[in-house]
Amino acid sequence: MTIKLRPSTQPNTEALAKALTQTVTAAGLAPSIHNTQPWRWRMTGDGLDLHLEPSRLLQVSDPDTRLSTLSCGAALHHARVSLAAQGWRATVTRIPDPAHPGHLAHLRVDGPAPEPVEALTVRRARTIGLRHTDRRPLTGPPIGPADITTLLTAVGAEGASLYILRPDQIIDLATSAHHAQRTDLHEARWQAELAHWTGGTRPTGSGIPDATIPAQPSETPVPGRDFGHYGDLPISQGHDRAAVFAIIYGRGDRPQDWLHAGEALSAAWLTATEIGVSLLPLSATIETLSTRQAMRALLSSAGHPYLVLRLGTAEPDDTGPAYAPRLPTDQIIDMS
Numbered sequence: 001m002t003i004k005l006r007p008s009t010q011p012n013t014e015a016l017a018k019a020l021t022q023t024v025t026a027a028g029l030a031p032s033i034h035n036t037q038p039w040r041w042r043m044t045g046d047g048l049d050l051h052l053e054p055s056r057l058l059q060v061s062d063p064d065t066r067l068s069t070l071s072c073g074a075a076l077h078h079a080r081v082s083l084a085a086q087g088w089r090a091t092v093t094r095i096p097d098p099a100h101p102g103h104l105a106h107l108r109v110d111g112p113a114p115e116p117v118e119a120l121t122v123r124r125a126r127t128i129g130l131r132h133t134d135r136r137p138l139t140g141p142p143i144g145p146a147d148i149t150t151l152l153t154a155v156g157a158e159g160a161s162l163y164i165l166r167p168d169q170i171i172d173l174a175t176s177a178h179h180a181q182r183t184d185l186h187e188a189r190w191q192a193e194l195a196h197w198t199g200g201t202r203p204t205g206s207g208i209p210d211a212t213i214p215a216q217p218s219e220t221p222v223p224g225r226d227f228g229h230y231g232d233l234p235i236s237q238g239h240d241r242a243a244v245f246a247i248i249y250g251r252g253d254r255p256q257d258w259l260h261a262g263e264a265l266s267a268a269w270l271t272a273t274e275i276g277v278s279l280l281p282l283s284a285t286i287e288t289l290s291t292r293q294a295m296r297a298l299l300s301s302a303g304h305p306y307l308v309l310r311l312g313t314a315e316p317d318d319t320g321p322a323y324a325p326r327l328p329t330d331q332i333i334d335m336s
């Protein structure tokens with residue numbers, strides 16, 4: 001089904017600037033590691049440039065900027081969805097200048113789309129405002145093969161792959177997750193960085209609020225992120241034994257590969273939200289080299305692991321946790 005929604009004029013400077021500002025606002029709702037929002041958009045004559053923002057990178061837990069780049073990939077996918085839903089055609093160039101890998105992408109607006117916008121695209125853009133992280137145990141019914149196929153397709157369409165862990169591999173994932181967090185929590189610099197983004201000192205509009213952190217340990221086969229403190233999010237005593245664990249992976253370990261991984265995460269998460277599946281990223285095992293290698297072994301070296309996901313369903317009649325804050329749009333965009 002299609003609906004009529006198309007910019008009424010040819011791209012002029014004012015209409016384009018308005019569309020691009022709206023695009024950056026939507027992209028700002030993307031998920032990011034510790035809600036650092038490590039992106040900076042620059043409006044150019046013909047579209048947008050996406051850069052890593054040095055002041056919002058994690059020097060200790062993400063020194064090579066892999067997970068920040070992945071987060072920016074999620075923002076890039078949100079931007080593509082938003083622009084398409086507003087009726088604009090765009091071309092994306094990833095890592096346009098390899099000499100400057102912090103310049104992640106150029107999004108060139110080619111003009112109004114020739115066809116009316118698909119209802120699915122409009123729905124996808126609306127889902128951007130609904131998606132959020134839910135760290136409570138998954139006590140709803142297990143997800144079925146049709147849901148998994150839908151998620152595999154969403155990830156595959158963005159140039160990455162999704163591996164569903166076999167039940168016998170979950171114990172290895174749990175061991176690695178324990179190991180990664182135990183090692184990290186013993187390092188003072190690592191603890192200080194986590195405390196900065198999850199405590200009172202984080203910049204306003206970013207970081208992880210206590211309202212989204214469980215108030216007590218949850219019953220789960222694979223430990224969730226240890227934030228170093230409990231939050232205010234009430235959780236049930238239920239065990240999420242029906243959870244499915246998966247790994248987004250792909251062929252390379254270059255910045256463009258991590259960018260694609262983020263686009264795949266965004267596509268999977270928006271799709272999951274639409275089909276009622278809860279998706280929680282678990283990145284502790286990816287942050288440490290030894291456990292990242294263990295994740296690669298789980299994939300039988302079929303590719304590079306980018307992110308572990310927990311998939312399942314939450315309590316059916318439940319509104320879910322609060323939304324994490326965001327930086328205002330004028331703090332993530334340069335107009336010239």
Ligand SMILES: Cc1cc2nc3c(=O)[nH]c(=O)nc-3n(C[C@H](O)[C@H](O)[C@H](O)COP(=O)(O)O)c2cc1C
Pocket residue numbers: 029030031032033034035067068070071074131132133134135207208224225281282283284307323324
């Ligand atoms: C690359 C990446 C890694 C993440 N790792 C974790 C994690 O290990 N544990 C967790 O609870 N949330 C994780 N998250 C979720 C973020 O904390 C969350 O997206 C952010 O706080 C913004 O909140 P929102 O998703 O509700 O908008 C991760 C997100 C991304 C994009």
